[in-house]
Amino acid sequence: MFEQEGRTKHSSWESDDMEITKSQTVAIDAESLHPMYASQNKKRKTNENLSFMTGLTKATRASKEECDMDMTKPLTKLDDGSITVLEFFNLFNLDFVIHNPRQSILPGKVGLSFSNTKDLLKDRYIDHPKQRVYEMDNQFLTEKVEGLKARMKDREKLLRHVNPRLWEEMRSFTEEELKRFGAKLKEKNNFFRKKSKVESHKLKGVLYSNLLRASKNEQQKLRGKLEESDVMLKDLDDCIQHLQAELNAVEGNGLEDSKPTLESAEQGLAAVTKSLADNERQIYELEVQKTCNLDKLKRLKTETQNLENHTDMLHRITEWKFEEKQGNFQVYSFLHKTLVLEVVFEKCDGDEAPERTISDIIFKFSLDERVSPCHAHLVHKLLSQYTEGETAWVKKYPTSKYIPKLLHDVGLVVSRCRLLGEEVRRLKLFGAMSLNILDISCVDTQVRLLFSSLEAFVKFELSVALTAAYPFCVPQVQNYKNHIGNTTVHQIEEIVSSVTPAKNLLTKIVKKINEDLLSGTPR
The missing domain is CATH 1.20.5 (Single alpha-helices involved in coiled-coils or other helix-helix interfaces)
Structure with missing residues (x-):
């Protein structure tokens, strides 16, 4: 683009020189033909030259004064640091112009409908590939120009912010040093302009190589299409000959x-x-x-x-989960599969009857006592007593229609025992601070409680016997032992019997003992 612009300016200057030369030649011919006209013309030209030189001198002086005035303001800005990068370049008559990439001119018939096959093929295999290459090149150049435009924004910034070291050195330069610096800067500018022309020619070389590559690819595609067309035309000729032969045979018969x-x-x-x-x-x-x-x-x-x-x-x-149904038995589990209920049916001949007779009901406990907590042992002991205490399971639930009732009854007992275990676990975790429980443990179906209060100066232990009917029956106090103080077993029994059986019965009994005997206030 820079090269095209330079050629345009150069051609305009040459045209102006040619017009001036022509006008001078006509004037010389007129002087040689008419001496009188020549003398008059010579005087007139002398006067004109004198006036022109006088005006030129005045204009030069005025231009110099204006230039000095223009130089004074940027130099002042250079000293106080308010000069911008653009003003610094204008101080040395340097300008940077980024031209937009030239838009490719497409052929006049690109994308139109064609009645001529030749024009259609030219549009498809020549014009459109060239258009795609030009569009890619235009996009690349546009992105490059946009990147340079981002750098052009630095022209509006202050020189002392962009290059503080250069600004510090320029402040101390004399006028001669500034002129020499400007000359060097112009040399660098010219060098980079020439370098940009070289880069532009390289980009053109890349563009032309892409155009050549696209043309070769489309040429190969066209050759492939032509070969396919030749094969198709040959097949059509064979079909026509075959049809012609059949037609001749039909006409002959x-x-x-x-x-x-x-x-x-x-x-x-x-x-x-x-x-x-x-x-x-x-x-x-x-x-x-x-x-x-x-x-x-x-x-x-x-x-x-x-x-x-x-x-x-x-x-x-529910407390139960259905595990499996296999053959003549069904399996249900409770308490995370630590209690298993197996219902065994009698064998039946033929199709399965809607109601089957139960032959046996089996309970299996699979708790690992070595790793399980004590409240889990208590729950399983109570459930074991409950299952062993009911001897007539099959009489109570004789057929398969009683299985829901069986699961409901067993689930109620399991639920009560599970809540009791949770209650004992909570007392063991939080009872020491709020209820003065020094220790709590489970032995068989009994809960052993050790109370100690420094405020009341008492310490005693007792065991509470529980059953599977908890909390609807009053627990029995057993194995009472007093260590410190005057607390008696009758006081404990009175407190236990005074609590109404309901939910969290054991916790209520412990709270009542703590309030009456361990708080330190007489009641």
Whole structure:
């Protein structure tokens, strides 16, 4: 672009010089032909030259004064640090212009409809590939120009912010040093302008190589298309020759011989049409069936999700979980599979009856006593007493329709015992600080409690015997032992009997003992 602009200016200067030369030549010819005219013209030209020189001298002086005035203001800004980068370059008559990339001129018929095959092929395999290459080059140049424009914003910044070291040195320069610096700066500017022209020519070389590569690729594609077209034309010629031979054979045999052939062809066509209709009908039926199956599948997924949600809710509400059904027995589990209930049915011949007779009900405990906490041992001991105490399980639940009632009754007992275990665990964790419990442990079906109060100066221990009917029966006080103080077993029994059986009965009894005997205030 810089080169094109320079050629334009150079041509304009040459045209001006040619016009001046022509006007001077006409004037010389007129002087040589007419001496009188020449003398008059010479005087007139002398006067004009004198006036021109006088005006030129005045203009030069005025320009110099104006230049001095223009130089004074930037130098003042240079001293106080308010000069910008653009003003610093203008001080040395330097300017930087970023030209926009030249838009590629497309052929006049690109993208239009063509009636001529030659123009269509030219548009598809020549013009459009060139257009794509030019668009990519234009996009690359545009991005590069935008990047340079971002750097051009530095011209509006102060020189002391952009290059403080240069500004400090420039402040101490004399006028001669500034002129020498400006000359060097112009040399650098010219060098970079020439370098930009070299880069521009390199980019043109890349553009032309891309155009050549695109042309070669499209040429190969066109050759491939032409080869395919030649093969297709050859196949069509063979088909035409084959049809021509059949037509000649039909014409040679006569119309009578061709009628059976036509009838058989019509019958074959009718059979094919019928087969197509049957296939279309089957396809439609399969699509309808597919739609129905998809709807059914969607409905089954929704029902499955709902059943899973109900199952999760049931597991959260009930104490039991269904494990498996295999042969003549069903298995249910309680307390994280540490208690297993097996229901065994009598064998039946033939189809499975809607109501089956129960032959045995088995309870299995699988708690690991070595690693389990003491309150878990207490829960399983109480449940073991409950299951062993009921001897007539099969008489009470004789058939399969009683299984829900069996699970409900066992689940109630398991729930009460589980809540008792949670209650003992909470007392062991938090009872020391709030209820003066020094120690709590479980032995068989008894809960051993050791109380100690420094405020009341008492210390005693006792054991409370529990049953599977907890909390609907009053616990029995056993193994009372007093260590410090005057507390008696009768006081403990009175406190235990005074608490009404209800939820968290053991905790209420412990709180009552703490309030009456361990708080340090007489009651």
